[in-house]
Amino acid sequence: MEEKGNCEPGLVEYSMVINSLCKDRLVTEALKLFSEMIGKGISPDVITYTLIQGVSSLCECKEATRLLNEMVGKNIWPNVHTFNILVDALCKEGKAKEAQVVVQLIIQRGVVPDVVTYSAVMDGYCLCGQVDGARKMFDVMVSRGCAPDVVTYNILINGYCKIKNVDEAINLFKEMSQKRLLPDIITYTTLIGGLCQTRRPRDALLLLDEMLTHGQIPDLFTYSTLLDGLCNNQYIDEALALFEKIETAGLVSNIVVYNNLIYGMCKARKLDDARKLYLCLSAKGLKPNVCT
Incomplete structure (x- = not known):
């Protein structure tokens, strides 16, 4: 287009290419093209500033914030997607x-935060181990009429499980049903892990049955999480029965599954059984690692 001269690229063309470069994580190239566009006197719009997403994806928050300020300085007001x-x-x-300060800024400027905005802040608090902060944000979200979704609940349930407050996580799980939100595989797996960590493996087994009853099919990570919990709590017979279920479900057990079971056998002093499992690895095409 540039070579022909009679069909110069405009805002739409530049924005499309910048957006594509950001999606491919080619942020340096995107920023160069952005500068070139401005140098030609083409004013960016809110779509062009999607390169904030590219910069943010590389965790370069200072640069992303600078671009946001530049955007506002040019009287291009960000939409909720840009803020998110x-x-x-x-x-x-x-x-x-x-992040919470940014949310307050969104509200002050008349942009309505959505479920993605609130969930992101909650996740940030949970990553820092500040579950109380996440819960407060959850309550603020509900009080402002923004309905939580499954992802929101999963974030908070995971936060409570990490600090071993599984009872509160279960309360949230029950609340989901009351609000007709269907728990997904992440919800169940998180709670199963939490129950195992707090030495409640039998409750975890019951939750697996409930999961299957509601049509949620456990994956290998779900089974591995429960198997690890059973072995750590020396429920060896239950662990072996679960191992058979994995095989019956058509899932291919990996080295992590075998390591969990071997560890459980060793912990229960069933060393001969542990050795038999170890000797099965090569036949299964698995290589022992340092954990094995």
């Missing part, structure tokens, strides 16, 4: 408080 990108990037860097 910045909030998410800040939270992933563990800057939940700064």
Whole structure:
């Protein structure tokens, strides 16, 4: 287009290429093209500034913030999607408080935060181990009429499980049903892990049955999480029965599954059984690692 001269690229063309470069994580190239566009006197719009997403994806929050300020300085007001990108990037860097300041800025400027905005801040608090902060944000979200979705609940359930407050996580799980939100595989797997960590493997087994009853099919990670919990709590017979279920479900057990079971056998002093499992590895095409 540039070579022909009679069909110069404009805002739409530049924005499309910049957006594509950002999606491919070629942020340096995107920024160069952005500078070239401005140098030609083409004013960017809110779509062009999607390169904030590219910069944020590489956790370069300072540069993303600079671009946001530049955008506002040019009287191009960001939409909620642009803000969500910045909030998410800040939270992933563990800057939940700064992300909350951005949320307040969104509200002050008349942009309505959505479920993605609130969930990102909650996730940031949980990553920092500040589950109380995440819960407060959850309550603020509900009080402002923004309905939580499954992802929001999963974030908070995971936060409570990490601090071993599984009872509160279960309360949230029950609340989901009351609000007719269907728990997904992440919800169940997180709770199963939490129950195992708090020495409640039988409750975890019951939750697996409930999961299957509601049509959620466990994956290998779900089974591995439960198997690890059973072995750590020396429920060896239950662990072996679960191992058979994995095989019956058509899932291919990996070295992590075998390591969990071998560890459980060793912990229960069933060394001969542990050795038999170890000797099966080569036949299964698995290589022992340092954990084995």
